[in-house]
Amino acid sequence: HRYMKDQNHKISRKIVNMAIEEQVSVIKIEKLTNIRQTTRTSRKNAKNLHTWSFYQLQMFIAYKAALAGIKVLEVNxxxxxxxxxxxxxxxxxxxxxxxxxxxxxxxxxxxxxxxxxxxxxxxxxxxx
Ligand SMILES: [Zn+2]
Known part of the structure; x- marks a missing residue:
């Protein structure tokens, strides 16, 4: 869990830094569904852990993007x-x-x- 969190911090930093360099104003991310359900069982199931990690990555991107004044849009x-x-x-x-x-x-x-x-x-x- 700590490894994934560390990786997600690094990946989100790279994505937002690239967006800043490329003067991107909007980052679009895939809208994830059933997150409540998956977080509850994340310790039991590798696929759910993967989904949870992806959700965490999106949260980190959104947080870092907001600090850089970049809008994050969820898409279907x-x-x-x-x-x-x-x-x-x-x-x-x-x-x-x-x-x-x-x-x-x-x-x-x-x-x-x-x-x-x-x-x-x-x-x-x-x-x-
Ligand atoms: Zn074609």
Whole structure:
């Protein structure tokens, strides 16, 4: 737990420092669900611990971003890992590489990041 907390502090610091360097005004993050439920059982289950760690990382990003005057927006993550950023067709990535029939291919995490960037905020607030 302490190791994950330490890692999350380091990762969130890197993300917010990069956002400052790149003069980013908004950081979009995936809106996580069922956090109450997962935190209660986080000690019992590796997947829940993973979810809890990710939630903690988001909290650290939000805290450090706020200090830097950067807005953090939660977005609905539905289909963000499946939708092709080039043609909007939905595909399932079988491994780390996302491949679409239109020819677009990249690391699956990059597909998620591009789509989260393009999503409006979960509160309906849309910022480019
Ligand atoms: Zn495509």
């Amino acid at each position: 993550p539905a289909y963000t890992s499946q939708t092709c950023p080039a043609c909007s067709k939905r595909n399932k990535a079988d491994d780390r590489t996302y491949q679409c029939l239109c020819g677009f291919h990249t690391h699956r995490d990059r597909v998620g990041a591009i789509n989260i960037m393009r999503q409006p905020g979960a509160d309906g607030n849309s910022l480019s």
